[in-house]
Amino acid sequence: MHRARVPVSWQARLACVLLRRTFKRRLAAAQGVRAIRRLMNVPVRAPLDGVSVAPATLGGIVGEWLESPGRPPKASLLYLHGGGYIACSPRTHRAVTTAFAHAGYGTFAPDYRLAPEHPFPAALEDALAAYRALLDRTRPRPLFVAGDSAGGGLSLALLLAARERGWPLPTAVALFSPLTDLVVTGDSIRQNAARCAMFVPQVLERVAQLYLGRRDPYDPLASPLYGDLRGLPPLLIHVGRDETLLDDSVRLAQRVRAAAGTVELEIWPAVPHAWQLFHPWIPEGRRSLAAAATFFDTYLHGS
DSSP: OEEOOSOOOHHHHHHHHHHHHTHHHHHHHOOSHHHHHHHHOOOOOOOOTTOEEEEEEETTEEEEEEEOTTSOOSEEEEEEOOSTTTSOOTTTTHHHHHHHHHTTEEEEEEOOOOTTTSOTTHHHHHHHHHHHHHHHHHTTSOEEEEEETHHHHHHHHHHHHHHHTTOOOOSEEEEESOOOOTTOOOHHHHHTTTTOSSOOHHHHHHHHHHHHTTSOTTOTTTSGGGSOOTTOOOEEEEEETTOTTHHHHHHHHHHHHHTTOOEEEEEESSOOTTGGGGTTTOHHHHHHHHHHHHHHHTTTTOO
């Protein structure tokens, strides 16, 4: 476990205060999926200078392809957006995907199906289809995977499902505050309920119910924390110290290490959930995304 040794910015502290007073209260009070989506489906302004964003379809899954024109990508990246499996889209997460494109990674962000209209395992099926198509398109070049929140949990589920199918796994994976436990058992869910800038426990429980329907929350393809974590590619995990989802990351790192895997866990102080989305304003967001790109760079040539 590594705690980020960087000064806490006033921008991050202010963002936490504002989100706690506005977004968190409204999300906790939201009645129904439509109300939740109205709150969450607001795109964060993305710096598009030097990045092209184009509609694309891979494996029958529509989405967006982002890259920096005029230079060949270092490698390809599959980015799975967060949103609790019930909200958000590639468009809402362009602040993150454009950052990876700026860093030289050709990035595909699939618009995977959302619950409750399309419950588990629809999102995983779409992620697998996009991954298989991107894998076929890029081999033998490196292929990376990243995701935030529910997209981080979906990235892990993708690894387990791809391994079951005997497919090649990605070169390395970056996870930002991944949602890994839909049983909702982490101590931090209650201990950080007041400090977290975005979530209260009831929101996480509701999201799990909407995504799972009547399926078993212990299914490793829904809650990869409970899966066989042996043989996974190197993982980078960034999570905030005050997040309700802190223990989803801490326990994941512990179990990966117990399975003899390679994992770097970095816990950041005083940042909101998925703070990478706010990198145009929060220095910690820029540092996190730069660290993820550097992490991928170290594995470009089989290091």
